[in-house]
Amino acid sequence: MDVFGAVAEPTRRAVLDLLARRERPAGELVAAFPTLTQPAVSRHLRILRESRLVDVRADGTRRVYSLRPGALAELDRWLDTYRRFWDDRLDGLERHLDAKKSGSVRRRTK
Amino acid sequence: MDVFGAVAEPTRRAVLDLLARRERPAGELVAAFPTLTQPAVSRHLRILRESRLVDVRADGTRRVYSLRPGALAELDRWLDTYRRFWDDRLDGLERHLDAKKSGSVRRRTK
DNA sequence: CGCTTATATAATCTGAAAGTTATAATTTGG
DNA sequence: CCAAATTATAACTTTCAGATTATATAAGCG
Numbered sequence: 001m002d003v004f005g006a007v008a009e010p011t012r013r014a015v016l017d018l019l020a021r022r023e024r025p026a027g028e029l030v031a032a033f034p035t036l037t038q039p040a041v042s043r044h045l046r047i048l049r050e051s052r053l054v055d056v057r058a059d060g061t062r063r064v065y066s067l068r069p070g071a072l073a074e075l076d077r078w079l080d081t082y083r084r085f086w087d088d089r090l091d092g093l094e095r096h097l098d099a100k101k102s103g104s105v106r107r108r109t110k
Numbered sequence: 111m112d113v114f115g116a117v118a119e120p121t122r123r124a125v126l127d128l129l130a131r132r133e134r135p136a137g138e139l140v141a142a143f144p145t146l147t148q149p150a151v152s153r154h155l156r157i158l159r160e161s162r163l164v165d166v167r168a169d170g171t172r173r174v175y176s177l178r179p180g181a182l183a184e185l186d187r188w189l190d191t192y193r194r195f196w197d198d199r200l201d202g203l204e205r206h207l208d209a210k211k212s213g214s215v216r217r218r219t220k
Numbered sequence: 221c222g223c224t225t226a227t228a229t230a231a232t233c234t235g236a237a238a239g240t241t242a243t244a245a246t247t248t249g250g
Numbered sequence: 251c252c253a254a255a256t257t258a259t260a261a262c263t264t265t266c267a268g269a270t271t272a273t274a275t276a277a278g279c280g
Contacts, residue, residue: 131256146238156259
């Protein structure tokens with residue numbers, strides 16, 4: 001599965017959101033989705049692994065997952081082609097600069 | 111179908127790529143995919159319409175499709191959360207500025 | 221060692237997505 | 251009007267992603 005397919009799934013985006021804050025062992029991620037079974041989450045993690053969106057490191061029996069930067073950059077590059085369609089008022093650049101200066105995550109503008 | 115799901119499909123991304131250069135009637139888009147039938151492409155166009163990624167305008171019997179900026183901005187906003195993970199070397203900003211200055215589409219860096 | 225804990229994999233089921241053929245709807249030109 | 255052209259929709263089939271249950275694998279602990 002490619003990166004586009006990987007992030008198309010809401011649960012997987014939620015996993016990425018959790019990992020964006022901090023790395024977590026698989027069990028914690030399983031617990032974060034009470035409506036899903038452990039194998040279901042494990043399968044999502046496998047897909048995220050295979051599409052290079054996350055890293056895993058062993059810690060005893062635990063498997064600690066962390067976000068992996070590179071893969072999402074592919075999405076960003078794809079968006080480059082289209083960015084000019086809404087970017088002409090420089091909003092995107094302003095957001096970009098703002099995010100960098102403050103070092104924090106920008107809130108939605110609208 | 112949401113925007114993430116819409117762009118997850120390779121054919122639909124190819125349609126967006128074609129529309130990024132210029133607007134095109136449905137028939138031209140159908141012709142661009144010789145391995146698919148007309149209804150198959152028409153269905154993809156419907157999905158792109160419903161997810162607000164394209165606009166349609168009637169021209170006689172023709173239906174002229176064009177790219178619609180707003181929807182992809184949602185993807186861009188989602189990426190904002192993760193951008194800092196690969197943006198620390200300022201590459202993303204440089205690309206951003208470069209693309210704006212040159213007014214052209216940046217080639218892949220690697 | 222076994223037993224428990226943590227996670228992954230296998231086998232299977234199910235529903236949704238995407239493709240096909242056939243047909244409808246709409247506009248235009250003669 | 252009628253026929254051709256263009257596009258959309260309907261009905262159906264097939265493929266595939268995502269879920270479940272059951273089981274395997276592997277590490278830590280008494």
